Amino acid sequence: MENKNNLLSAEGRRAWMEQYNRSIHREGRIWTLVCLGALLAVPFLMGMVLQAKTDMNSFLKGFFNVAIIYYPTSLVEYLIYVPMLGSGASYLSFITGNLSNLKIPCAVNAREMADARVGTPENEIISTLSVATSSLVTVVVLALGVLLLQPLQPVLSNPVLTPAFDNVVPALFGALGLKYFLKGKKFAAIPLVLSCAVCILVPSLIRQTSVLLIVIGALTIGVSFVFYKKGALDE
Amino acid sequence: MDVMEKSLLEKLNSPAMYLIVGGVIALVVAMCVYFMVKSWRAGVAVGMDRRVLKKAIVSSATFTVLPAFSVLLGVVALSGSMGIPLPWLRLSVIGNLQYEVNVAQIAATSVGLSGLKITELTADAFVTIALVMTAGILGGALLCLFTLKAYAKKLGGKPKAAGSGKKSFGDWAMIAMFVGMCAAYIGSYAGQAAQKEYLPLATALIAAAAMALCEVLERKCGMKWLENFDLAASMLVAMGAAVLLGGVM
Structure with missing residues (x-):
């Protein structure tokens, strides 16, 4: 079977690949659907175990x-x-x-x-x-x-390690921040200074990071667009 | 850590939770094996050299080992605040460390917690956070489910033309979005420091310093292999420092 297929002509090879692609899409969709269903079920199953509600x-x-x-x-x-x-x-x-x-x-x-x-x-x-x-x-x-x-x-x-796990997020954004600030070094100072100033001056925003990151994120994209249009980001 | 927190962490690490997670991981393993066998057979059928196919498998396996250890460090980093099973699932399939930590934090504030902290977490909050983490990352898989066939057809199997090498605005917008995200969080830590809560800012600065050291070692000392570990390693260094500083601040 394999030897026979190895001898496929260019046309036969193309037809075989078309059939292969069709089956990849059919089976890929089925597997994706099943896996998505299983992944979505996890929080609810965990809820049953923990006797908790979403x-x-x-x-x-x-x-x-x-x-x-x-x-x-x-x-x-x-x-x-x-x-x-x-x-x-x-x-x-x-x-x-x-x-x-x-x-x-x-x-x-x-x-x-x-x-x-x-x-x-x-x-x-x-x-x-x-x-x-x-x-x-x-x-x-x-x-x-x-x-x-x-x-x-x-x-x-162990309670001694509580400060470590309570600070997973600052640890992530400190490390990630340096990496991305280096990548966007020409405009990164603007959102960073602005965000620090806003949070120091309006302390109630400190607990609103999900809102803050949408606003600061949109503003940074805007700033990068201006820099891009002016050719300031050309390497 | 009081009895209630300990009991929640024990529940999050209970055998039933491992069983749920193990079942889903087994399903994804079955998907991988199915596609692996199918593509191997396809390769043989279209006349590809078996040695090339074998080489692709061996090189991919060896290529993955180091980054997989970095992913494992991510499980360790999240295990103290979410238990082991959920981070194990999220980082074995579908997720990545950066997404999981950020989304868990956003979800935690949405359920009324001050952040992703085991000291504040309840079982109800945990399952809500888990659902946000799951639903929030489905974009790519849903696009595959509904549009991949049409998109692949549109691409038409044509080899991709080589680009000019210059970044498009799309590339810059992605970088800008992450710069903005990091700036927002670091701004909030600066705000907390102004309220005399110094530990989050100190932890972020130490993580940044550790990452800067990694960057120097990678770029100037040719230690390219460090790229696989820099994020997780910098986080663990900063988390270790937070334990030491926690007693002082």
């Missing part, structure tokens, strides 16, 4: 604040990454996560090693193999890590 008003408020930032980001990622990955790897990547920090560089690396060009059947196949492998390795490493974390649970819940 507060729908708080959920809608939180979801709006998150969606206004992350849905446009998802759209941009989707438009950029799909042509790089091909269909099969895209279905997998958007379910398995860690896209920009892991799956994309991994797929690009595999593609370069295989010398496959973007948009070809070879790229489609290599990217899918690469993303699937990367996801499986991540799952194995995390599962082993979580097993090893079990004996450390009493340590992790």
Whole structure:
């Protein structure tokens, strides 16, 4: 069977790939739907275990604040990454996560090693193999890590460590901030100084970070647009 | 940590929670294996060299090991405030550290907490936060579900033309959005410092200093491998410092 297929003519190869792509979309949609259903069920199942209820008003408020930032980001990622990955790897990547920090560089690396060009059947196949492998390795490493974390649970819940876990968010935005301020160094000082000044002068805004980050985020995009139009961002 | 907090953390780490998470991860593993086998067979069928396919698998596996440890450090970082099972799920599939921490923080303030703190967390707040984290990240998967077939057809399998290398405004807008997001949070820590609550700002500054050191090592000392760890490592350094400073401030 395989030997026979290896001898496919160019036309036969094209027809075979078309059929393959059709099945990738059909099966990709089914798997995506099933996985999304399972992921959405998790909070409710956890609620049953914890005997807790979802507060729908708080959920809608939180979801709006998150969606206004992350849905446009998802759209941009989707438009950029799909042509790089091909269909099969895209279905997998958007379910398995860690896209920009892991799956994309991994797929690009595999593609370069295989010398496959973007948009070809070879790229489609290599990217899918690469993303699937990367996801499986991540799952194995995390599962082993979580097993090893079990004996450390009493340590992790020690009150001495409370300041560490209460400051996860400042730790993230300090580290991430430096990285992004370096990337946008020509305009980063404006939102940073403005945000600090506003929060010092109007302390009630300190607890309104979800509103603040939408306003400051929009303002920064506006500032970067002005810089871009003036050619100040040319490298 | 009082008895109530400890009991919530124990519930968040209970076997039933692991079972739920393990089931979903097993489902995603099945999806990966299915696509892997399918694409391997397709590669063989269109005449690709098996050695090339094998090389793609081996190189992807080795490429992933270091970043996966960084992802694991993310689970450690979140485990004290959300338990282990939920961060394990979110970082094994669909999420990433940056998204999870930010969205958990936004969701926590939406349910009326002052932030993502185990000292304030309740079971109701936890499940609401978990639902916000889940629903907020579905954009890409939903786009795949409803538009990928049409988008892939539009792309038509044409090789992508090489760009000029210059960043478009779209690229800058993405950077600007994250600059704005970081500025908003750091501004709020500066505001807290003005109210004599210094620890969040100190933690952020230490994380920034650790990241600056990583950047120097990566760029000037050729330690490119550090890129896989810089974010998680800087966070852990700052969180460690917060423990030491917590007693002083």
